[in-house]
Amino acid sequence: MEKLRIAVRKFDPFESTLQKLWDAFCLKHNIEIEAEMIPYELHNLYVETIAKKGLQNGDWDIAHLNTDWIFDAANEKAVLDLTSLISQNPPENYPEGWHNSLLHLQQLNNGTFGLPFHDGPECLIYRKDLFENPVEKENFRKQFGSELSPPKTWEEFTNIAAFFNRPDENFYGVVFANYPDGHNMVFDFCLQLWTRGGSLLNEKNQIDIDHNEAVLALNFYRNIVNNTAVVHPKSKKFGSVEAGMAFAEGQAAMAVNWFGFASMCEVIEESKVKGKVDIAALPHDQNHKTASLNVYWLYTIGSGSKHKQLAYDFLRFATSTESDKLLTTEGGIGCRKSTWKDPEINTLIPYYHKLEMLHENSLTLPQTPIWPKVAELIDQMVLKAIETDVTSEKLLKETQINIQKLQ
Structure with missing residues (x-):
């Protein structure tokens, strides 16, 4: 029996939404073909879909790819250019429905290689109830001589992280995602760099991290993640999902993470x-x-898929207004403006409308075929910074030499 195969980013809301959408799609269009959905962690998803050429050779009809990888995937001709399919039968309210x-x-290259389905730029997530608590506010004022906000x-x-750090209550000032998977610490480094006025690119548009703002960024970050008086002790083992769960389970006052992990707390x-x-x-x-960082998830179709039209019909269905809202109530982040402004969603998740504000401040990573390799080098650099005493200046210089070899 032939199946439509979907490579899924392992995350409960993605998995449950996709199953519900496929069932509804089959019912609506009287489709009997089965869908086989296989969830993968980040690194394995990249390996299965792009590195092992799974999208090219027909192993996968549809895949969740994030925008860090799409340049790579398009250049490798791993994913289908959707331009002609979109012009014949565009998704609902396309493109005006999205920011x-x-x-x-x-x-890329005059083509469109995916449709957005999940997003939520990086932001500060915090415990409003504690920040508004009169006793906490009074104690903070006494200790620091300023208002708690x-x-x-x-x-x-x-x-603030030091103030709220209460290890005897299994409660910590801040939770980070420090598991070295080529993503979390790279993003954290970029955010530290950007919020200090630094850039990943020099005036020649080449990646260059050997400069003063990068030193300040790396120094601050290595100090805070090793500061046992502020940070959740399991941060070094946490990816973004685990860090998000720890926050949702009430183990920290603050987190620097994707917006999706804030909304997850409500649903x-x-x-x-x-x-x-x-x-x-x-x-x-x-x-x-x-600054914020905008990396988002796309539905893509494998260039080797034998079910391209069916796959596209499903993508149109899966990115409709109704489907976008379903993803949100399941714990993901809908991408449509209609979902951001939806009164029901904003009753459920009172800060949902703030997505627009985050998008206005959001920056993106350099679009270059070498970015995945650069990200690995930055990831190793941050890990070394956290685990050794080698100076930030030296680490940045060494990493930049290795980046130069790729450029």
């Missing part, structure tokens, strides 16, 4: 913090402004 920041990363600077962030059964969470823009260096 521009969710449409450009998949536009969401931190605007990284210095305030550190003070998943395991959450112990429903109604107690809010989000804010990320802290920044005193003399610079906030």
Whole structure:
């Protein structure tokens, strides 16, 4: 029996939504073909779909790919250019239904290589109930001589994390995702760099991280993640999903993570913090402004798929207004403006409308075929910074030499 095969990013809301959408799609269009959905962790998903050429050779009809990989996938001709399918039969309200920041990363070589389905830029997630608690506010004022409110600077962030760190209650100031998977620590480094006015690119548009802002970024980050007086002790073992779960289970006052992990707190059964969470823009260096990072997930179709039309019909169905809203109530992040403004969604997740604000401040990673290799080098550099005493200057210089070899 032939099956439509879908490579899925392992995450409960993605898995449950996809199953519900496929069942509804089959019912609506009287389709009998089965879908085989296989969930993978980040690294394995990349290996199965792109590195092992699974999308090219027909192993996968549809795959969840994030925008870090789409440049690679398009250049390898692993994913189908959807331009002609979209022009014949566009998705509902395409492209006006989405914010521009969710449409450009998949536009490459005059083609469109995916449809956005899950997003939520990086932000500060915090325990609103604690920040608004009169006793906590009074104690904070006594200790620091200032008002307890969401931190605007990284210095305030550190003070607040120290204030809320209560290991005897299994409660910590902040939870990070420090598992070295080529993503979390790379993103954290970029955010530290950008919020200090630094850039990943030099004036020649080449990747260059051997400069002063990068030193400040790496110094701050290595210090805070090793600071046992502020940080969740399991941060080094956590990927973004595990860090998000720890926050949802009520183990930390703050997190720097994707917006999706804030909204998850309102909808998943395991959450112990429903109604107690809010989000804010990320802290920044005193003399610079906030920034966010926008990496989003796409539905893509394998260039080797034998079911291209069926796959595209399903993608249209899966990115409709109704489907986008379903993903959100399941614990993912819908990408459509209609979902962001939906009154029902904003009753469920009171800060959902803030997505627009985050998108206005969001930056993206350099679109270059070498980015996955650069990300690995930065990941190793941050890991070394956390685990050794080698100076940040030396680590940045060594990493930059290796990046040069790729450029």
